[in-house]
Amino acid sequence: MKLVVLIKQIPNTSNVRIDPKTGNLVREGVTSIMNPEDRHALEAALSIKDHFNAVVDVISMGPPQAIEVICEGLAMGADKGILLTDRAFAGADTWATSTALGNAIRKNGPFDLILAGRQAIDGDTAQIGPQIAEFLGIPQITCVSALELSDGKVVANRIIENGCERIETPLPALVTCLASLNEPRYPTVGRILDSVLESTPIEIWNAADIGVKAQEVGLAGSLTQVLKTFTPKGGRETQYLEGTPSDIASGIVQFFVDRQVRLGE
Amino acid sequence: MTRIPRPTAEEMIRKTFARFTDDEIIPKAREMDEAGKFPRWMFEKIAKTGAYAMRYPRKIGGAGGNTTQFCIMVEELARGSMSVAAFTAMQCLMGTNFLYQYGTKDHHERLLKPALRGEKVASFALTEADAATDLGGAKTMAVRDGDHWLINGSKTWITNAPVADFFTVLCQTDKTQGLKGLNFFLIERETPGLYVSKKFEKLGTRATEIAELAFSDVRIPLENRLGQDGQGVGNLMRILAVIRTMTAALSIGLARAAFECSKRYSLERTQFKKRIGSFQLIQQKIANMATEIWGANLMTYKAAEMIDRGERALKEASMAKYFASETACRASDEATRIYGAYSYSMEYDVQRFYRDCRFLLFGGGTSEILQTIISREEGVY
Numbered sequence: 001m002k003l004v005v006l007i008k009q010i011p012n013t014s015n016v017r018i019d020p021k022t023g024n025l026v027r028e029g030v031t032s033i034m035n036p037e038d039r040h041a042l043e044a045a046l047s048i049k050d051h052f053n054a055v056v057d058v059i060s061m062g063p064p065q066a067i068e069v070i071c072e073g074l075a076m077g078a079d080k081g082i083l084l085t086d087r088a089f090a091g092a093d094t095w096a097t098s099t100a101l102g103n104a105i106r107k108n109g110p111f112d113l114i115l116a117g118r119q120a121i122d123g124d125t126a127q128i129g130p131q132i133a134e135f136l137g138i139p140q141i142t143c144v145s146a147l148e149l150s151d152g153k154v155v156a157n158r159i160i161e162n163g164c165e166r167i168e169t170p171l172p173a174l175v176t177c178l179a180s181l182n183e184p185r186y187p188t189v190g191r192i193l194d195s196v197l198e199s200t201p202i203e204i205w206n207a208a209d210i211g212v213k214a215q216e217v218g219l220a221g222s223l224t225q226v227l228k229t230f231t232p233k234g235g236r237e238t239q240y241l242e243g244t245p246s247d248i249a250s251g252i253v254q255f256f257v258d259r260q261v262r263l264g265e
Numbered sequence: 266m267t268r269i270p271r272p273t274a275e276e277m278i279r280k281t282f283a284r285f286t287d288d289e290i291i292p293k294a295r296e297m298d299e300a301g302k303f304p305r306w307m308f309e310k311i312a313k314t315g316a317y318a319m320r321y322p323r324k325i326g327g328a329g330g331n332t333t334q335f336c337i338m339v340e341e342l343a344r345g346s347m348s349v350a351a352f353t354a355m356q357c358l359m360g361t362n363f364l365y366q367y368g369t370k371d372h373h374e375r376l377l378k379p380a381l382r383g384e385k386v387a388s389f390a391l392t393e394a395d396a397a398t399d400l401g402g403a404k405t406m407a408v409r410d411g412d413h414w415l416i417n418g419s420k421t422w423i424t425n426a427p428v429a430d431f432f433t434v435l436c437q438t439d440k441t442q443g444l445k446g447l448n449f450f451l452i453e454r455e456t457p458g459l460y461v462s463k464k465f466e467k468l469g470t471r472a473t474e475i476a477e478l479a480f481s482d483v484r485i486p487l488e489n490r491l492g493q494d495g496q497g498v499g500n501l502m503r504i505l506a507v508i509r510t511m512t513a514a515l516s517i518g519l520a521r522a523a524f525e526c527s528k529r530y531s532l533e534r535t536q537f538k539k540r541i542g543s544f545q546l547i548q549q550k551i552a553n554m555a556t557e558i559w560g561a562n563l564m565t566y567k568a569a570e571m572i573d574r575g576e577r578a579l580k581e582a583s584m585a586k587y588f589a590s591e592t593a594c595r596a597s598d599e600a601t602r603i604y605g606a607y608s609y610s611m612e613y614d615v616q617r618f619y620r621d622c623r624f625l626l627f628g629g630g631t632s633e634i635l636q637t638i639i640s641r642e643e644g645v646y
Contacts, residue, residue, distance in 0.1 A: 191315075204269055
């Protein structure tokens, strides 16, 4: 059984700061981490590996330093790492990212299941997993909180707004994972020491290696263009309404009317 | 294929154990301290990271790590809880070292390998009522009796004693030989005649259990002497630099914890309508803490580097341990001053740092004996 896990290196945004002049994230002094939900996806794959005869490959796209999360994936228990890195990949939106990752997965050969985090906490789009499934023409189950494999199919619990769906689909398929799926293991000391050795397999691929043209990926291949990023001006104003309950209710309605807020049909 | 440099093992170990400490230890540190019991669940959680196997070679189930990596790991753990770091260090180093070096194949299979997997708890028994810094004063006797050793005596201040599965115990085999008559012996917990006292009530490191051991006609096989006859102290000296450097790393971890709390509080707490961090006397404390921690860091990891290169590092390790442990005590003290009356409340972590730092002054040699050693190493004695 072959499992592919998509992992992303992101800035640790628990203490995020935005440069007010450029609108960009201040990266100085910000450590990089593996996207939290990707860690749960990898744990799911490693749990399958613990019980079945499975091979787990981790794939990431990013700058050269993203090799750190590949090493971390190997230290957790993955068998092989692949890093897509090329200046041509820079500035990619989700479409261009999915194009690059989808081609890389194809190049890597047949697989049974792709696992990814639901979304990365830097972009929060939740689009990469579904787009890759579409790109590869395979079924997908998103927002998975429980997962079982048997007889060439995957059965998963999918969390939706007001409950849970139980979905079954044949393999190969793609699932995106929630944090509630499992408790990820920590890398072990022995595997950490192995992961930094050149003998531990990590393949580095550029655009040419995965057979895509520069204009299909990165900023050039993106369907969306970011015109500007900025931090919304802060400062909240509290207005106290006084009087009878009727006066206050009228005041609230007038407040919405003045601001042209539609209150429903 | 393009080649991209990988992160170093040291960076990976720091990052992994920093996350482990932030996510697993810090949220439970106060609870473990208040419970005052050995947290076996935490011991087992750490075991899953392969931490206890770090220093040992692959062939016996180890990870093949070095002293620098070991120090980084325990430093990060100590940032969260000195108790947790202390029992981890015992399991990784003193409790298992002599068993690895001088144990039989059977010892390795039955005891060492399970200990490295966290399935057995190890302990190390050196100190006696009248023999601490003065090891030559050890009175616990091991007498050859046919094809066995017969052990009689007692040990005190034994880390992990109430929960340990086996002990490496320093015993005198020939009173006339003094230090040269000392040897290490492996004694398993279930051996008849071995008694463990109730755990000590102590000021700090409350989640590490410490007790006394008493040996009354404890009979163990001849192969349980760990090392050549009369080599006990010599063999101890061989890892003393590692023990001291490791203790220095524990000290840095605790000092960093006190420092981080102090920084945060200095930026939060206001008096006279100003953050207290804007007052120069608070800034002086922060600056001194930062400077000393940096110094302790440089000394500790330089000593670790020397050990990893196979160099004699007794002086440097002694200096690092002396400076780093005193730094941890000063940092904890200054943290309580910055917190003012709140440091006196059990609700804030700084009181725990203030209690736990005292542990660092004794293990691996007191500051006083270390100064004597450093002076002697410099030729003045």
